Amino acid sequence: MTKRMARKLSSQGAAAARLRRLAALVRKESYQLFRDPSAIAIGVVMPALLIFLFGFALSLDVKNVPVAVVLEAPSPTVTELAAGFALSPYFETQETTSMARAQELLLQQKVDGIIRLRSDFARQLNSGSGQIQLVVYGTDANRARIIEVYAQGAIAQYLARRAAEGHPSPGGASVVMQSRLWFNEANDSHYFLVPGLIVLIMTLIGAFLTTLVMAREWERGTLEALFVTPVRSSEIVLSKMIPYFALGMVGLALCIFAAKFVFDVPFRGSVLILTGVSTLYLLVALAIGLSISSITKSQFVASMATMIITFLPAVFLSGFLFDLHSMPTVIRAISYALPARYYVSLLQTLFLAGNIWGVVLPNAAVLAVMAGALMALARVVTAKRLV
């Protein structure tokens, strides 16, 4: 047997041993994961709860807004306009004859708006200059704005009906806006809430759960116990990541299933691409979780840091709920440094718009670079703390 062959054999043996060690470690971590009630709480209970709440409870679609309609002087014209509001699916009207009564209702939060038709409304309208006063409860600004748009819509419909009955048409020379909502023709907020939820669940499992468990091992010194075995630090890092990665993928599958079959959200892209980019995001989240726990070594500080660095930005700085264009420059700059923004863009596009390469490729590329860099960081900080 030549020396070279011997070296080759022993290096093969070393590789096989490494693989065996890794498999054993992964098995150990998986047992630990599934025997830990806290892991079950975050990895299984929380995702299920989130899907349930986002799918059934939360909605940004304004419907059945209680409004008071003030008819100061009843007449056929006024009654017809009031009926227009009553028939609209967006309003639930309550008629009254005095503005004071309506204001009282608004103050008691019994209604969210007042539509006031003054006593000379019918006469004014027939002479071509009717005035309607709309008062909305403005504390919740977003809702107030939507109510205003719907009120305008109900009035425009009323005018169109009047024009059809032979009254002068609404303003001769006027611009008429026709709007179309692409990708979400039904204007259903679940179309973006449910896909956006995936980013929350992946962050929860990838970053939060990993941080919590790893930081606990640092606190208890069980990592030092591993350190005296022949296991390498890269193997430790890998063995920690594999079970969480698997759990994250199960979460993803659950979300896609719920979106498609329970909440009827269209899925227009490719499942393969979605799985690919989700893998990238999960790797990023895992690497962040590992790095934070290795740097802080304390459960409390680590989980606070993970919360602030990953989970809260996933809700507020990702474009999941709030529009990124509208944020001040500094905040927008911060959002570019956070992985969630790229993933949300990918999720919304793949679910609702399809495989649009101009969106998929750049966002996936950023996630890939982040994954690479953060994995390297995780390895360095973990190794440094071990040796």
Place this chain on the structure above:
Amino acid sequence: MADAILRILALIHKELLTILKEPRSRVSLFLPPVLQCLIFGYAATYDLSNVPYAVLDQDRSAASHELLASLDGSGVFHRVAQLHNQNDIAPVIDQETALLVVVIGQDFQRRLAAGLPADIQVIADGRNSNTAGTALGYVGAIVDSFNANWAANHGAPSPPLQVTMRAWYNANLETRWYMVPALIGTLTFLQTLLLTAMSVAREREQGTFDQLLVTPFRPFEIMVGKAVPSVLIGLIQATLILLVAQLWFQIPFAGSYVTLYAGLLLFLLAAVGMGLILSAVVATMQQAMLYTFVIMLPFALLSGLTTPLSNMPDIFQDFTYLNPLRYAIDIAHRVYLEGAGLGQLVPDLWPMAIIAAVTLSSASWLFRGGLE
């Protein structure tokens, strides 16, 4: 009696020392609420500005330029592309270059000059349908004011019906005015719950709980000693957020501080009661943290903070009546923006008083069970 008060004061003193002694824990109590308040104040807004839009102007007339100028001048939209034919529309929306495409037909000016209605088409990227809907609403308002101007300048009859709108309590309809006061409740809820749940768990983990047991403290006194510091710290955090809201974001405070703090005190008692129940149930700090987080999430989502309560199905709305955060957010809004007095807050105050009474007395019962 005097002895008991002295004992409780000593315990409160010791608790406050434990919480505030370590610089790292001091920072983690007071820095995150302020930072989060600043970031959410800027980021958590449904108001739009700086929205990219593209134009396909097939008319290229004075009238179409006037309409586009009013879009550009609105401060909400900025033009990112000038399109040349219908086929350009899809890529611009698909690639997220623009959120809206405004299409103006060839005979736009001719129809307006002839006193006829002229159509414009607005296509919006509905991937976030809420943002798209708001943007369409803004365009609608700009079109309305264009119409009014056009009628006035060209001697055309004004539209037969005009709507004047007024928004109470938040005249400019700024989401920030809604979000930031709501954070007073939300952020202190999270921190108070966590702090209370952790304080007992820490003693259990370090074995000092057993030492407390052999002292002359009664279970009730231990509970009060744990509750008061959490309430105090919650009040300090609420004050910090209130300062950020007024001094940094300059949101005008309409109500009375006494009313606000009275509501907050009741809310914090309810939160501390929940934290104490948690702390009686958990064995370790990790569990305390975890359960706090698991509980916090549905409470925050079902509080009206990010999506309105009235949009929820009835069964979820019923659940929100058990949520102290729901009342705290309502109180913060009503006192801060609307200047409501204590009398108007009664519908919020009594459910919180019941929640506080129930949670605190069950916590006290659990403590006694655990100790004797």
